[in-house]
Amino acid sequence: MTPLPVPTTGPSQEPRSFRHPGPPTGSADASSGTVRRAPVIQGTVIADRVYRLTLVFFALCIPALLLLIFVVVGSAGWPALHHFGFSFLTSSAWDPVNGLFGAAPAIVGTVLTSVIALVVATPLALGGAIFLSEFSPSWLRQPLSFLVDLLAAVPSVVYGVWGMFFFLPLLRTSVMPFLRDTLHLGATPFFSGPIYGPSVLAAGLILAIMVLPYIAAVSREVLVAVPRSQREAALALGATRWETIAGAVIPYARTGIIGGVILGLGRALGETMAVTMLIGNRHELSASLLAPGYTMASLIANEFTEATTDLHKATLMAVGFVLFVMTLVVNAIARLLVRRVSEVRV
Amino acid sequence: MTDLAELRNEARPPTAVSSSGPVMAVQTMGLNAYFGDTHAVRDVTLDIPPNEVTAIIGPSGCGKSTLLRCLNRMHETVPRARVEGSVLLHEQDIYADDVDPITLRRHVGMVFQRPTPFPTMSIRDNVAAGLCVQPERALSRRQVDEVVERALCEAALWDEVKDRLRTSATGISGGQQQRLCIARALATSPHVLLLDEPTASLDPMSTQKIEELVYELRRTMTVVIVTHNMQQAARVSDRTVFMLSGEMVEAAPTRDMFTTPGDPRTEAYITGRFG
Numbered sequence: 001m002t003p004l005p006v007p008t009t010g011p012s013q014e015p016r017s018f019r020h021p022g023p024p025t026g027s028a029d030a031s032s033g034t035v036r037r038a039p040v041i042q043g044t045v046i047a048d049r050v051y052r053l054t055l056v057f058f059a060l061c062i063p064a065l066l067l068l069i070f071v072v073v074g075s076a077g078w079p080a081l082h083h084f085g086f087s088f089l090t091s092s093a094w095d096p097v098n099g100l101f102g103a104a105p106a107i108v109g110t111v112l113t114s115v116i117a118l119v120v121a122t123p124l125a126l127g128g129a130i131f132l133s134e135f136s137p138s139w140l141r142q143p144l145s146f147l148v149d150l151l152a153a154v155p156s157v158v159y160g161v162w163g164m165f166f167f168l169p170l171l172r173t174s175v176m177p178f179l180r181d182t183l184h185l186g187a188t189p190f191f192s193g194p195i196y197g198p199s200v201l202a203a204g205l206i207l208a209i210m211v212l213p214y215i216a217a218v219s220r221e222v223l224v225a226v227p228r229s230q231r232e233a234a235l236a237l238g239a240t241r242w243e244t245i246a247g248a249v250i251p252y253a254r255t256g257i258i259g260g261v262i263l264g265l266g267r268a269l270g271e272t273m274a275v276t277m278l279i280g281n282r283h284e285l286s287a288s289l290l291a292p293g294y295t296m297a298s299l300i301a302n303e304f305t306e307a308t309t310d311l312h313k314a315t316l317m318a319v320g321f322v323l324f325v326m327t328l329v330v331n332a333i334a335r336l337l338v339r340r341v342s343e344v345r346v
Numbered sequence: 347m348t349d350l351a352e353l354r355n356e357a358r359p360p361t362a363v364s365s366s367g368p369v370m371a372v373q374t375m376g377l378n379a380y381f382g383d384t385h386a387v388r389d390v391t392l393d394i395p396p397n398e399v400t401a402i403i404g405p406s407g408c409g410k411s412t413l414l415r416c417l418n419r420m421h422e423t424v425p426r427a428r429v430e431g432s433v434l435l436h437e438q439d440i441y442a443d444d445v446d447p448i449t450l451r452r453h454v455g456m457v458f459q460r461p462t463p464f465p466t467m468s469i470r471d472n473v474a475a476g477l478c479v480q481p482e483r484a485l486s487r488r489q490v491d492e493v494v495e496r497a498l499c500e501a502a503l504w505d506e507v508k509d510r511l512r513t514s515a516t517g518i519s520g521g522q523q524q525r526l527c528i529a530r531a532l533a534t535s536p537h538v539l540l541l542d543e544p545t546a547s548l549d550p551m552s553t554q555k556i557e558e559l560v561y562e563l564r565r566t567m568t569v570v571i572v573t574h575n576m577q578q579a580a581r582v583s584d585r586t587v588f589m590l591s592g593e594m595v596e597a598a599p600t601r602d603m604f605t606t607p608g609d610p611r612t613e614a615y616i617t618g619r620f621g
Contacts, residue, residue: 233462235423237476237530238452247475251466 070324077318080311088318094283096307101315103322105283109200109293110323113275114268116204116289121212122261128212129219134245145220152213160277163206168278171205172197176290189287198280201289206274211264218263222256223249255338262334269327272297296323369437371396371538371568372417377431379412379421386412388592389431394538394585399560399569401583401600403576405620409592410572414540417570418454419447435538452476455531459543461523463515463530470511472526473497476534493533501529502559521552528559539563541571545578557582576616580604588612 081088084101091102132145176195185191226249234248250257280292281302296319307313372394379387387409394400402410415421416429419440433440440450455476463472473494477485485493494511498504503525507518515526524544531539541560545553560582563569573579579586580600587597588609596609607613614620 229458229460229462230464232420232423232458233464233527234475234479236418236420236451236456236458237479238448238450238534239479240448243479247479248464251464254466 073317073321073324077314077316077321080314080318081321083311083314089322092283092285096309096312099309099311101312103296103299103315103319105285106294106296106299106319107322107326108285109203109279110269110295110297110326112200112289112293113204113207113279113295114265116201117207117211117268118261118265120205120208121215121264124208125212125215125260125264126219126257128216129223130245130250132216132220133223134241134249145217148213148216148220150213151209152217156210156271156273157277159206159210160274163202163274163278167206168197168202171199171202176201180290190289193286193288193291195290196280196292198278198292199290200279200286200293203275203279203293203295204289206278207268207271210271210274211267214267215257215260215264218260219253219257222253222260225256226252258334258338262331262338265330265334266327269330270297270323272301276301296320296326368395370394370434371436372570373434373437374413374416375432375434377413377416377433378429379409379416380428380430381412381424382426386592387416390589390594392587392594392597394568394570396568397564397566398584399564399571399582400585400587401579402570402572402587402589403574403579403615404589404595405615406574408589410589411542413589413594414456414542414570414572417538417540418451418456420451420456422447452479452534453536454538454540455534455536456540457524457527457531457542457544459546461520461527461547463523463526465514465516467515468512469507469515469518469526470494472515473529473533476530494529497529497533498526500532500559500563501525502555503529519552521548521555524548524552524556525559528556532563536567538568538570541569543572543574546574553578576604588615590615 080101084091088101088103089107090104091100092104093100093102094105095101128148132141132148136144172195176197176199180186180191180195230248230252231244234244239247275295276298279295279298281294281298282292283294284291286293300316300320300323303312304316307316370393372392374390374392377387377390377392378385390413392413402413404410412421417433417435417440419429421427421429429441435450435454439445440447464475467475470491474490477490477493495504495508498507503522506522507526510517515523518526524547528539528541528544544560545556548556557578560569560571564584571579571582583600585597586600586603588595588603588607588611590611596603596607596612598608602608603612604616607616
């Protein structure tokens with residue numbers, strides 16, 4: 001390599017000046033240039049400060065709103081929580097006349113329906129997302145994605161009506177007898193007992209349909225976002241199309257996929273209308289998924305107009321508070337899970 | 347199906363001699379590659395001798411990467427891409443109907459411009475990734491560990507990562523990640539290794555390590571390296587191919603190409619008059 005030319009230093013070098021150099025064609029006489037005044041560099045730009053303060057205010061509004069809901073719902077429900085103590089969470093009593101309330105059936109029902117929804121919806125949604133991102137011919141991709149998104153836009157009550165007049169009869173006459181008798185799942189406590197139709201299972205399945213588009217849409221987007229270099233790296237090793245997807249694409253996208261499932265879970269926990277129409281609304285703890293049950297959201301929706309005593313009202317607020325806290329806890333756990341999964345594995 | 351697996355057991359360097367001279371590791375004949383309407387590689391006929399390093403040089407967009415990607419049939423994985431002509435790997439047409447590109451790619455390894463470790467896998471699992479997709483070679487855990495160690499040693503990375511094989515592959519430097527990708531390609535003992543500007547995103551020290559590595563690899567395999575860096579081609583390769591606008595201008599022993607180029611366009615490029 002040729003060495004870089006070293007600038008020569010010596011008496012011949014001109015002293016550095018801050019004068020503006022004249023035009024390149026002009027004479028080298030530096031004294032002919034105009035002397036510029038020093039630029040003003042003190043002072044700050046006010047607009048930037050205003051802008052920042054405005055954004056800080058907006059950003060703080062969100063946690064403030066959350067805190068407000070937490071405090072209001074918590075304080076309104078406090079009399080009931082205080083009155084029943086810890087047994088509020090474990091008791092299945094519900095006697096408005098004598099003022100005995102317990103939230104256990106609703107809590108269990110909320111958890112069960114959400115779990116059923118996720119167990120059923122996740123594989124379906126993921127399969128659909130993989131098809132859309134990896135296998136679908138391009139002319140089919142756009143309309144199919146649109147239909148999946150449309151599934152999310154159907155109002156909850158429409159799902160409820162559809163569930164009552166189409167889905168429930170179908171479950172009652174074929175799906176439930178098939179599960180209980182043909183597959184002999186009736187031998188386990190989870191599918192035993194009489195078949196009514198409205199049940200935890202029915203609510204869970206309608207929830208599965210409702211959360212499916214959320215999981216599918218998010219999963220599809222994160223799968224599409226996996227860089228082509230990852231796919232090519234796997235293909236260049238001699239991986240088949242399926243090995244490329246299972247070994248490189250899905251692992252790369254798994255944090256996002258879990259995020260989609262959490263989004264679905266959030267919707268399942270709080271969904272009210274369709275569940276209320278299909279779950280049977282009964283305060284009873286039953287191991288059987290074929291038996292009617294309750295969720296916290298449908299309990300509040302059903303009883304708010306009928307709550308006459310202060311304790312009854314406070315109880316419904318307390319149920320709302322429990323649901324709120326549970327949603328926060330589930331989201332926190334899910335976030336930790338995402339962090340664990342995406343963390344460096346040691 | 348053509349049994350490419352048999353190639354693995356062939357003695358190296360190949361001793362088989364056909365009527366037209368020694369068997370070429372790779373030959374292209376009238377190779378044309380397209381992206382939709384774009385004609386990226388134009389009628390390239392090229393012989394790549396075994397156990398040598400062949401460098402493909404040329405300005406950006408001249409089709410050198412595309413030519414490389416035709417050699418392991420990666421080009422066709424891009425939508426609307428197509429290939430005409432033929433490519434022979436040890437005298438077998440890799441574009442024949444009975445050749446599965448999946449099988450082919452297990453014999454023709456590839457390393458890309460940017461390091462592409464699988465981020466969710468450990469260093470060990472990254473190197474073993476190519477073994478796991480070869481069901482016909484079900485290996486025990488111990489055998490896999492041996493292959494991983496051999497590949498990492500060949501890629502001159504073993505000493506740097508031997509104590510952290512179970513940690514994430516994204517926790518090492520860019521240069522180490524690129525050598526990890528080379529180790530991953532070497533683990534399956536390919537016949538031909540394709541390197542697509544492997545040092546383009548690396549610092550000079552890492553570049554030097556990879557160049558030394560490439561120089562060593564010719565003892566056990568045929569290496570084809572695409573580079574935009576002429577000094578690199580001069581340092582590591584036995585033969586150099588110069589491409590311009592999709593056409594192969596000249597292919598010659600590297601020493602001849604850089605001292606007495608046969609084509610005025612080659613001379614103009616290597617003396618830095620354009621590029």
